[in-house]
Amino acid sequence: MFRFTVEEALRRGTLLFYFGVGTIILLVFAFGIGRLPSDPDMVTLFGSPLAHSTSPNFNVVDFILVMLHKQSVSSILLFGIFGIAGLIPGMLEKGTIDLFLSKPLARAELLMARALGAVSGIGLNLAYFFFGIWFIFGLKLGVWHWGFLSSVLYVIYTFVCFFSVVTLVGLITRSAGFSIMLAFVFSIISWGLELREKGLYMLWDNGIYHRLLDALYYLTPQLNSMLENSTRVVGNLPYIPNPAEFSIMPFVYSFVSTCFLYFLSAWYFSRQDY
Amino acid sequence: MAQCDQTIFYFFRKLKHKYDSCGLILLKKNKSLFFDSYENNILLFYSEIKQIVFEDRTFLFTLSYMEALQTHELTKHYRSGLFNRKNIVALEKVSLSVEQGEIFGLLGPNGAGKTTFVKLLLSIALPTSGTATVLGHPLGKRALKEHCGYLPENHRYPGFLSAVDTMIFFGRLNGIRDSILREKSNALLELVGLKEWARIKTKKFSKGMLQRLGLAQALINDPKLVFLDEPTDGVDPIGRKEIRDLLLKLKGDGTTIFLNSHLLSEIEMICDRVAILNNGSVVRTGTISELTAQKLAYNIQLSVPLSDNVRERLQQSLVHFESRDTLLIVSLREKAELNAIIDILRRGGIGIESMTQQKTSLEDYFVKLVKGENAQ
Numbered sequence A: 001m002f003r004f005t006v007e008e009a010l011r012r013g014t015l016l017f018y019f020g021v022g023t024i025i026l027l028v029f030a031f032g033i034g035r036l037p038s039d040p041d042m043v044t045l046f047g048s049p050l051a052h053s054t055s056p057n058f059n060v061v062d063f064i065l066v067m068l069h070k071q072s073v074s075s076i077l078l079f080g081i082f083g084i085a086g087l088i089p090g091m092l093e094k095g096t097i098d099l100f101l102s103k104p105l106a107r108a109e110l111l112m113a114r115a116l117g118a119v120s121g122i123g124l125n126l127a128y129f130f131f132g133i134w135f136i137f138g139l140k141l142g143v144w145h146w147g148f149l150s151s152v153l154y155v156i157y158t159f160v161c162f163f164s165v166v167t168l169v170g171l172i173t174r175s176a177g178f179s180i181m182l183a184f185v186f187s188i189i190s191w192g193l194e195l196r197e198k199g200l201y202m203l204w205d206n207g208i209y210h211r212l213l214d215a216l217y218y219l220t221p222q223l224n225s226m227l228e229n230s231t232r233v234v235g236n237l238p239y240i241p242n243p244a245e246f247s248i249m250p251f252v253y254s255f256v257s258t259c260f261l262y263f264l265s266a267w268y269f270s271r272q273d274y
Numbered sequence B: 001m002a003q004c005d006q007t008i009f010y011f012f013r014k015l016k017h018k019y020d021s022c023g024l025i026l027l028k029k030n031k032s033l034f035f036d037s038y039e040n041n042i043l044l045f046y047s048e049i050k051q052i053v054f055e056d057r058t059f060l061f062t063l064s065y066m067e068a069l070q071t072h073e074l075t076k077h078y079r080s081g082l083f084n085r086k087n088i089v090a091l092e093k094v095s096l097s098v099e100q101g102e103i104f105g106l107l108g109p110n111g112a113g114k115t116t117f118v119k120l121l122l123s124i125a126l127p128t129s130g131t132a133t134v135l136g137h138p139l140g141k142r143a144l145k146e147h148c149g150y151l152p153e154n155h156r157y158p159g160f161l162s163a164v165d166t167m168i169f170f171g172r173l174n175g176i177r178d179s180i181l182r183e184k185s186n187a188l189l190e191l192v193g194l195k196e197w198a199r200i201k202t203k204k205f206s207k208g209m210l211q212r213l214g215l216a217q218a219l220i221n222d223p224k225l226v227f228l229d230e231p232t233d234g235v236d237p238i239g240r241k242e243i244r245d246l247l248l249k250l251k252g253d254g255t256t257i258f259l260n261s262h263l264l265s266e267i268e269m270i271c272d273r274v275a276i277l278n279n280g281s282v283v284r285t286g287t288i289s290e291l292t293a294q295k296l297a298y299n300i301q302l303s304v305p306l307s308d309n310v311r312e313r314l315q316q317s318l319v320h321f322e323s324r325d326t327l328l329i330v331s332l333r334e335k336a337e338l339n340a341i342i343d344i345l346r347r348g349g350i351g352i353e354s355m356t357q358q359k360t361s362l363e364d365y366f367v368k369l370v371k372g373e374n375a376q
Helices: A002-011 A013-032 A060-084 A087-091 A097-101 A107-141 A146-173 A176-194 A207-219 A223-234 A249-270 B006-018 B114-121 B142-146 B163-173 B178-191 B207-218 B237-252 B264-270 B288-292 B308-316 B336-347 B362-375
Strands: A033-035 A042-045 A048-052 B032-035 B049-055 B058-063 B067-080 B086-099 B103-107 B129-134 B148-151 B225-229 B256-260 B273-278 B281-287 B293-302 B320-324 B327-331 B352-359
Touching: A002 A013, A002 A087, A002 A107, A013 A033, A013 A060, A013 A107, A033 A107, A042 A060, A060 A107, A060 A146, A060 A176, A060 A223, A087 A107, A087 A146, A087 A176, A097 A107, A107 A146, A107 A249, A146 A176, A146 A223, A146 A249, A176 A207, A176 A223, A207 A249, A223 A249, B067 B114, B067 B256, B086 B114, B086 B256, B086 B273, B086 B281, B103 B114, B103 B237, B103 B264, B114 B129, B114 B225, B114 B256, B142 B148, B148 B207, B163 B178, B163 B207, B178 B207, B207 B225, B207 B237, B237 B256, B237 B264, B264 B288, B264 B362, B273 B288, B273 B362, B281 B288, B281 B362, B288 B293, B288 B362, B293 B336, B308 B336, B327 B336, B336 B352
Parallel strands: B103 B256, B103 B273, B148 B225, B225 B256
Antiparallel strands: A033 A042, A042 A048, B032 B058, B049 B058, B067 B086, B067 B129, B273 B281, B293 B327, B293 B352, B320 B327
């Protein structure tokens, strides 16, 4: 089921589109990025100088990689959901689910294989893109940025956590559209919860309300925090004063909430009639 | 008939080993297996043998008889509506049993609960109450599904897979080893007439071809029990005949077949027994001949036409009858009247060449029964 779902995910138009877009970006960097022969410290894009890679307080390669990371991760995470949100409701369609459930597989096994297969489709896309960028930058600029390469693991992990929400919603609503919509709503809620102290706390000065927001924050995957921390593995933007250090805690908290959500999904799935 | 001892059982086991690829001889009436010479087909379910006896050169195996499927008051209620939770009865206390090696048909109008019944047996839906065993396993057990095949109604296959890849995919879900899957898949596709289409993606398949593929998929794990929900739906008449022949072949190999179908003529042709489901309850079960026999109407073929004398006596007996040349059709109020009619004919010197009970078609019987039930 896992292998089948990966194949199905990769054959979906949206993921093929991401693969195509990723390839174009890789080709742009492969052919465009370089250094000036007369000034090896100067990084160029299609011959146009960008900046000296060794300026004090500003490393242009780090900057490009951080920007690439931020942009690609947020877009592939949000739009990746478009590509695979339909895989869970698709499995539940009449005529498909009957076939799957008639096979000697536990429902939880089936669901987990499906969910992991789906995120693997995105994971492969991300790994391809990150490895490609890392390799091109290493080859053409001599910068083998291990932080950038390793950050893909955090990003994939974040996606696995994000998909736990999509899985549960997909099981309950049996609709790809609802799954996508609620995934976006969740990402906004997640962002709001992260900034609760500066925003949501102000709406109502009530201790119970504040604790409730805290509980929600820790009980759901901390999407925004994880993404920010995955970027910190690559580096920090030069214009941010006193940048925060990388923290593993959002990943740990999210592990617990993700396990809970997948468990809840499996429990719900095992009790449903199809 | 002498009691068989352990030595013979051992001897038979050795034989079984030698003839591992042999088929099954299942005498359904006395639930026993036999073979009368070494050349004949042999099959042995070790766990099911209760007693072995032999006479002359014939071994007789008595099976500890096991139903392929047995349900006891299986009930399924659904709740519908978000706020006003309406209780919908899909199945109400359905008790059925299906014997091993038979083709069993489940009939019923749309919404009678046929598909729900199969879904409960395969744990696709969960029962509200009641119990069931399939091949000796309680519902929900993995071992149950390992030995069952299922062709659902309106099944959907991933369009990006070819027919052979679809077979391999579902074979893997059944836990079949990759090393034998491809060969097995090709053999089954050939069996259902899709050999030429094995490499074509299923999105290009017609409804009938998908149905054939579904049937092949249902057989990928060599099931002991196959559930088929409208297997000939969308299949052309020649294809239907081929599917019927295939089902009979499977039956010959000892596979139990559970068939859900609206096509009563097909059910009539191949099913050993049927059950009629209406509004979630079983209203009749029996063999086709039991259901279609008009109990008190007979066609009597006479050697000569009725004489006036005999006709007068029959009228005096108050039996309702009709005669056309040498055919006498009688409708009785009670069975004992048949003897009286035979006596009248004999006394009048009219020979009886044959006598058959009148039958109705399954369709007529079904329509009459369901309409009658619904009127109540």
